[in-house]
Amino acid sequence: MEQALQKTPAPRDAPSLDPQATVAIDLRFRRGRSRIWLLAVVPGTILLLLVIVAPMIYMARYGVVVGIDRWWMVLGQPPGSTILVRTVLVAVQVTLVCGLLGYLYAAALVAAGPRLRMLLFALVFVPFLTSVLVRTYAWMILLGKSGPLSALQNGLFDLGLIPTADGGLLYNRFAVLVGMVNMMLPLFVLPLYSVMSKLSPQLAPAARTMGANRVGAFFRITLPLSAPGAAAGATVVFTLSLGFLITPQLLGGTDDLMIAQYMLIRLHTFADLTSASLLAIGLILLVAVIVALFRVFYPIENLVVAGAGQQARRRGIRRSGAAGTSRPDRGRWWRILVRSLSDALAVLPWGVITKVLALVLGVFLAAPLLITIPVSFTNDGFLSFPPSSYSFRWYAEVLGDPGWITSLGESLKVAALATVLSLVVGLPIAFFIARAPVSQRVRSIVLVLSILPVLIPVIVLATGTYVWFLQIGAVGNVFALAAAHSTLGIPFMVVVVVSALRDFDRRTEMAARTLGASAPRTFLAITLPLLRPAILTGVLFAFLQSFDELFIALVLASPTAPTLPIKMWLATTENISPALAVVSNVFILFTLVVLGLLMVFSRTRKNLKKASR
């Protein structure tokens, strides 16, 4: 694996171009650019220092000033140590399950025809647009005793198919895992798919012509070649799982207290910043160790920097040959066993099975959204399923309450600012990573630093930024909140744009330059339009990161202007009201309408263009 990495050319090279021409044009590009390249990372550096580094150092203070015995008391003995171990265990379980299901889903996405792929995308994407809080409450209904899954369970029991009936689905580790996998699966599927889709579709048939069967081709080709995507997905899923709060708190049973909730209790009930900070530091160290371990297996920054797609393609050709060459008769007994097992498995119609399972998974992903529809139309004063009667009562309540509308406006404002900031800061960084004339090591460092905020549990980030922003008098300031949120959006922006730049055909730019266009003009007329899909994807992610973020907003937002997630969170501490389902539905509806309009609009414009020609 390492060998292959070293051989990987710098992404700026256009492989099939005449070398002399490249050098000539490159010189025009490069002359006196090093300082400009430095400028590209300046905004990012300032933001990183202000919003991540300073708060972390400020918080670390609490850990430095106390003695080792305090460290031991908080982290080394129960309940702290028990909770820490449990949290890691759950995060590992979630990551493994996401890995298994994510491969299935990504494989189905790759194999699917255009329509099915569109559907599968929608099923993984639309739930991703909805608030974690709402989805968690939806799972409480789905898994609850009066919910549809319990009804199914009872039905199966009556048929004698399963041994137990009547609930037991909610308030245990199983429920926690179901909820967390439901939230995390898209984060595994998306990076994995981005790598898998770049593998040549000819690889598998090639391996098979050399004697590998379908199962063998998957395990010997697809699996190793897509490992970078899986590593990236697993890292994000694992670190986010460590800091998860709402889902384990609401779905868990009596032995499911996780570290984020424990931190919040220390902070909230006991105003114990020291313990909370020690737990936070412990958690960060843990994440650092895990990421370091992961990097031994596969450096996640290589996913972006080294051009995994190209690399995968090249290695794939070699591998497809290798897959066929190791004949079982030359192997040991276990190879024969594996081979005959895989031969037996290969008979199964894998294409159909994958697609069917993926659709089932898609329903699983979308289930929380589907359940909020009937619930929102209840006429009851409380959340009930199935509702005893239906009405628009809660819609009238929510839409008639200026509080909800104001907080929606506030959320949109913060998210818009955060998105703009993510774009302004993230785009130059992406260009730096993809194109600056610097060593691979520098690229890696810049990339790791720019995705760092995603790896820090959000509760830690929230506490740290709060303590620090107080010092600089920025609490309650909408720009400060947007800046903090933008650090969560920038990683997505950078990763998406860098991967687009990696596959960018620079000859288009060079053609423009040789035809006399200035550098800025080339950038605006050629580069930017070609990057548009990637940039808009980044914008979407950055926007949603901010729009759905609760904990940082909870401490940084102005007291008189709560964002939508704050308003929803506070509403649940008062009562679990059907208003939550209404807010969720209005939001989804809003999104779908805008998407629909855009699709119609873009089609019309295309048709107009065609007509005008």
Next chain:
Amino acid sequence: MSSSFFPRRRRLLVSMAAGAAIFALAGCSGGGAVTPTETATEAPPAGTDELVIASHGGRWGEALTKAFIEPFEAETGIKVTFKETSDFAASSAAIDAGQAPPEDIIDVAPAQINTFASKGYMIPIDYSSFDATTMAQVPDFAKTEYGAVFGQIAIAMCYSTTAYPDAATAPKSWTDFFDLAKFPGNRGMQSWLNDPTPEFPLLADGVSMSKLYPLDIDRAFAKMQSIKANVPQFAANPTVLTQQLVDGEVDIAQCLSSRVSPLVQEGAPIQIIWDGARLQSNTFGIWKGATNAVNAQKFIDFILRPEQQAAWAEIVLCAPINPEALPLLSDDVVALLPNAPDHNVFQKDDAWYLEDAGSGLNNFETITQRAALELG
């Protein structure tokens, strides 16, 4: 060219992403219409005409606004900002940093007020400056140094009338709550990490209501072990418990009366058992370094008046701390209050919870630490 994250469905993605861009634009233009917020936390100079109160929203917040805030504004001309929050990590960090906390008055439980006070986050309530008549009416236990009790809620046993339609055979006491043989099924209990309730297992174990304190912690935890397997979740958010009753997740639960009473009025199938309920205080405290500390003292003085207390109790159906409020309320309303004359309830002894348990930690901290281990 495969330039996007999802190469082959670019148009879908472009649309989705463009959708987000439209959101962003909507946000910008919508943002203009929203009241500017940046100035909200800026510290006005001394001798202020403002006040910021942090409490819960919903019906609780509505009662606070209608019964306390609006009349106070009308009488004094002081502009009161109501802030909906229960998270004070931020405020304590502000005080640590020597800055003005974002709010002046906070509405929390006495244990929390005292935790804050022990860390130097609160200033004393200046009862000597309060109206003498009102002060004579309010019971002494309500006038603690750092927290003024302004009303009481109850944690009461509730059962689902769907599970027990016949009141005659329904559970009636904490003894029944803990009796799994007589009343099999699940129990709803709140988390002991925020607000432990060891009184209930002790009552079930035969301790009489008048002899509860000092609590026998070991005995309480032992009794809890007997029922733990039947508690689906020690709910961090007590509102979940009423939901559990409605959903049939549990048949009997301990509920906050302030949360459950409105639902009962809405027709939720829940019956409240007032006997053996624990009355517990809600207190107002004033942050150290509060920008509007003077107004905060005035406000607390104001809301202890019988008229304000009665107005508040009528909306939230909780116990007013000033007994002179009761004659101002109709008998129908009084019957719904936790401290109605025929309800056999007990007072939570907040002072005991704050006593040192002998390990350097107070009883409250000791119980929560042990609960984190034994009751999750």
